[in-house]
Amino acid sequence: MRGTMQDWPLLCPKILDHAARLHPHRTILSRSVEGPLHTTTWAEVHSRARRVAKRLARDRIGFGDRVATLAWNTWRHLEVWYGLLGLGAIYHTVNPRLFHEQIAWIINDAEDRLLFVDLTFLPIVEILADKLPTIERIVVLTDGAHLPETRLTNVVAYEDWLAEADDDFAWATFDETTAAGLCYTSGTTGHPKGVLYSHRSNVLHAWQAATVDMFGCSSRDVVMPVVPMFHANCWSLAFTAPLVGAALVMPGAKLDGASIHEMLEVGRVTLTAAVPTVWLMLLRHMEAKGLGLSHLKRVVIGGAACPRAITEAFETTYDVRVAHAWGMTETSPLGTVCGPKPETADLDLAGRLDLQIKQGVPPFGVEMKITDDEGRERPRDGRAFGRLKVRGPAVTGAYFKGAGAECFDADGFFDTGDVATIDANGYMQITDRAKDVVKSGGEWISTIDLENLAIAHPDVQEAAVIGVPHPKWDERPLLIVVVKDGRSPTKDDILGFFEGKIAKWWMPDDVVFVDEIPHTATGKIQKTVLRERYAK
Amino acid sequence: MRGTMQDWPLLCPKILDHAARLHPHRTILSRSVEGPLHTTTWAEVHSRARRVAKRLARDRIGFGDRVATLAWNTWRHLEVWYGLLGLGAIYHTVNPRLFHEQIAWIINDAEDRLLFVDLTFLPIVEILADKLPTIERIVVLTDGAHLPETRLTNVVAYEDWLAEADDDFAWATFDETTAAGLCYTSGTTGHPKGVLYSHRSNVLHAWQAATVDMFGCSSRDVVMPVVPMFHANCWSLAFTAPLVGAALVMPGAKLDGASIHEMLEVGRVTLTAAVPTVWLMLLRHMEAKGLGLSHLKRVVIGGAACPRAITEAFETTYDVRVAHAWGMTETSPLGTVCGPKPETADLDLAGRLDLQIKQGVPPFGVEMKITDDEGRERPRDGRAFGRLKVRGPAVTGAYFKGAGAECFDADGFFDTGDVATIDANGYMQITDRAKDVVKSGGEWISTIDLENLAIAHPDVQEAAVIGVPHPKWDERPLLIVVVKDGRSPTKDDILGFFEGKIAKWWMPDDVVFVDEIPHTATGKIQKTVLRERYAK
């Protein structure tokens, strides 16, 4: 028997309708790519997004079409998203930090028809244009006056293009499972794989994100996503902010400490989110200049493990609450946020900082488990490691064009490729990547834990641990170390430092001293190369 | 093009799974109908709800079957809900305050197969049993020791019945639009009409309710729904609390001031919700005994307009934030909550109390408009009245068995039967019921406003305003007054009191003094009777 409730599909443009109707004058402050600060409102974004949709329709962009953006967080990028969404077309956010060949590859894989590009990234497009046969037109996110000379043909300034349409446009309606956005994982091996968010998943994820133990933002918040819109939906903030009627601050192209600090202060930001490196830059800048934070209440830190020192600085020096978060492109991305539960709300500072090393607790709508290689669930005792698997309405169930089918369980769980523990209070902690963890005698050893310990040694500059084949134990850990200039510790110095700090069987079998550890373009250690070199 | 996101239907039992997994030890404290306080946890409720489902299946209750409950808010009622939900069966909460004939009528209309009943209501069932042909079995929500003598056959104590099943049971899976719960409107005219909530609408509504500007509760809250589960899903709190991992306090059968105060204090309740009369009883009790509130932070008041005096007492004497809320059975029920927006956050106390008279702002997922009788939208200026119409995924689109089709617009909006204003900041205020508003020369006059003004007159005990036919203006207001003992104001005394306080054309054409104003069983003024008597 069916309920009598209304059929009201969960479509992203309804979020913007809501913000424009109930919070019309709430501002969106951006640092424009051209330079000056720019202010608009939800009512204006709503009007201009409808113009975008109408104008796109004139370019014969419609339902199911993919359109690429190579752009920073600004009001224009936001308008383009919602304009596309209002047609049932798909925003494909391209990460401009990828290698050029990868950018071309994913635009071609997506078969994007238009490309919206910020001035900053026009040079990349000039280099790649000949390799992008599906792109019919390039819209530069600026006005006519700022459009530079370019060898590209078929280029138009966004404001000129937009001036050709008014806002008398009604959003298209369609099934809520319709694709809304496309984002490729940065995948360290093989080609990038696309995740196609649906209208439904974006809306449900925005509701999840809005709950108190996640972002917990309201109409009285000013939210600044420093995390880019091209990084997994800027963690849903382009949806969650209008859903709750919050004001937005968009940092544009400048993510250095001084620029971020300026936006936090000028914009009176109360909630912000980004990866740890951004916060490191901000903290260094504030320390150097003796600055404080007048409005900020809460900072969400994710995308990589958040060092204790960053958390401590925010919590103690600046009186800002830190929410460590975990997620990935495949999970929309929010999977967990680390905040106080009644069981942990009364910890002292040291206890709180220990807790905040963990990635946190999933909201309703994210089912989470850890399993061994055979798929058997591992205990939730805070010690046992397992492959982290997730399920939910905002978790992908496949990749675009059927890639990566091996990541999905028979029971519908997505294997994240992360290895984690879950403690009795439900806090998840990432301990390794599945492909890096060392499997010794059936038990798992965290390479991240060993690396963190190694770099705590006063003579160690950088460290990496890999598993090397072993006749009896299958694998044993090998520690690879770059020593600090002028230091020359022995193997025994290093391993002696580990004693008493880890289980005996975690002790690396050997230490190799090297001059340099190889890295990827995004700064991650290339363990594949290390294994090639040292694990044979 | 479809997104690649997982197909994860929004089913209510998943909310309980979440609470049991992430918040297993969080408590549910109830005042049992037998008397003593009783404590359980989400993990135990989860286990016992699965036993309920398994046991129900043995009684051959399954998908689509309706099962009635005549019960207070207790852990057992909660277990029965989730047990039914886990089978795809439908909890039908019957309001025990209805007239006996109405109770029989709706149980027959629903074709309920079982009846779960609290000890308190067993006498009603004894009276009605012969008129309930579809009821196969009566389960009394108690243990064997407390089961009283009864002339009813086929009666079993819940705990005995439940003991016949273990918890090795997997929830059924089905489409999320499947009916989950059934609740009849108390409808003043004609038969009650049923609203069939779906799993989807309950889950989406719980997410809406959880947002900061609505209930804004978290895992650190202790939530007490005083509003009964038979009153429109106890305003979603039986879903919202486990969704966010909050603890629950269930007040059972005792809603008097002393009992509620005890539960607030003993249970360390931080958030609670009920109709104004409950809070009036609590405030009187606390004042009489000189008591305070040690833990309560926020009280949600709805179901009827909240008098300013109640709000003021909570805000000033007890330092508790008041959230005035509006909703109805047909809207799951939350439609609006009145809280601070940036535009109103800095009001002084008087301004805040004025604001809190309003019913508030809808969350994302509730579309709201006011229209004239022809369906044209009226201005959002805080002055223009209109019929209040709503649309959304947790708003009903029809009534059970096709009743009341006239309440639904061509564009899918539900006509609430309320008349309201919406101000420039989006705050809605109920000004009248559509059937009561006086339509004078094409403009609408609020009978509620006039009545409130009349009872402010020192000589007036009670007042009612009705429209009487008028040859030129269609209708004109007539004021009907009961004067206080020993007072004898003239018509001019009364009307003189209105002068300068209302627009001239709102002035009642006449005043009728009466000894008594007729009321319904639930205490509402019977305007139909007044119209019969005075508007001819």
Ligand SMILES: Nc1ncnc2c1ncn2[C@@H]1O[C@H](COP(=O)(O)O)[C@@H](O)[C@H]1O
């Ligand atoms: N808070 C965190 N701590 C540790 N690793 C993280 C965290 N957040 C994200 N990651 C890593 O980043 C991956 C997702 O990358 P991406 O899809 O590019 O966002 C995850 O699978 C994790 O390995």
